[in-house]
Amino acid sequence: MDGAPSTDTVPHATPFAAMLRAGFLASAVTFPIVVIVFWITRGPSGGGAAALGALVAIVFFTAGLLVMKRVVTAHWLSVLAGALAVYLGQLIFLGVVALALGSQDWLDGVAFGLALLVVTLVWQVAQVIAFARARKPVYDIEPTGGAV
Numbered sequence: 001m002d003g004a005p006s007t008d009t010v011p012h013a014t015p016f017a018a019m020l021r022a023g024f025l026a027s028a029v030t031f032p033i034v035v036i037v038f039w040i041t042r043g044p045s046g047g048g049a050a051a052l053g054a055l056v057a058i059v060f061f062t063a064g065l066l067v068m069k070r071v072v073t074a075h076w077l078s079v080l081a082g083a084l085a086v087y088l089g090q091l092i093f094l095g096v097v098a099l100a101l102g103s104q105d106w107l108d109g110v111a112f113g114l115a116l117l118v119v120t121l122v123w124q125v126a127q128v129i130a131f132a133r134a135r136k137p138v139y140d141i142e143p144t145g146g147a148v
Contacts, residue, residue, distance in 0.1 A: 015134030016069045020062065022130030023123040027058045030122045038111040049108035053115035056097060061123045064090045094120065 031054045039047030064086050071082040098116055102109035 015131050016065055016072070018130045018134050019127045020065045022126040023061055023065070024058065026122050026126035027054070027061075027119050030054070030119055031058070034115045034118055038108075038115060042108055042111050046108045046111035049111040050115035052101075052107070053098075053112040054119040057094070057116050057119035057123060060090050060094055061120070061127075065127075 031051070034054055035047050035051045038050035042049075067086050068083055071086070072079055094116065098113050101107055102113050
């Protein structure tokens with residue numbers, strides 16, 4: 001300990017990487033389960049529709065976190081407003097996609113909608129758990145310049 005600043009005092013990264021990783025991994029585990037369940041219960045068209053629904057949910061929430069990662073450098077009130085806007089936009093867009101694709105003859109709407117819902121819920125729960133477990137600094141720590 002020569003008094004030099006430690007490399008451990010690098011500013012904390014935002015929890016977005018942990019949230020993205022947790023949401024993606026939980027959804028990736030849920031994906032084949034949902035597809036297999038709907039393949040068994042509703043046939044190959046149900047399995048395909050479930051795969052499409054799960055994939056849509058994963059893409060939407062991944063994109064939302066990537067957008068939020070860019071917004072986080074703003075004032076905290078702007079971040080809060082941006083997070084709410086992104087989340088509301090995701091839900092509205094998911095609803096529009098579910099309504100538009102769910103009524104198509106070539107797609108099993110029940111399997112598509114339920115898979116979309118299940119993967120969305122799994123993603124959200126995993127994301128909240130990852131955020132709660134992330135180490136977020138409550139205040140800025142000033143680096144000390146002198147020897148201890």
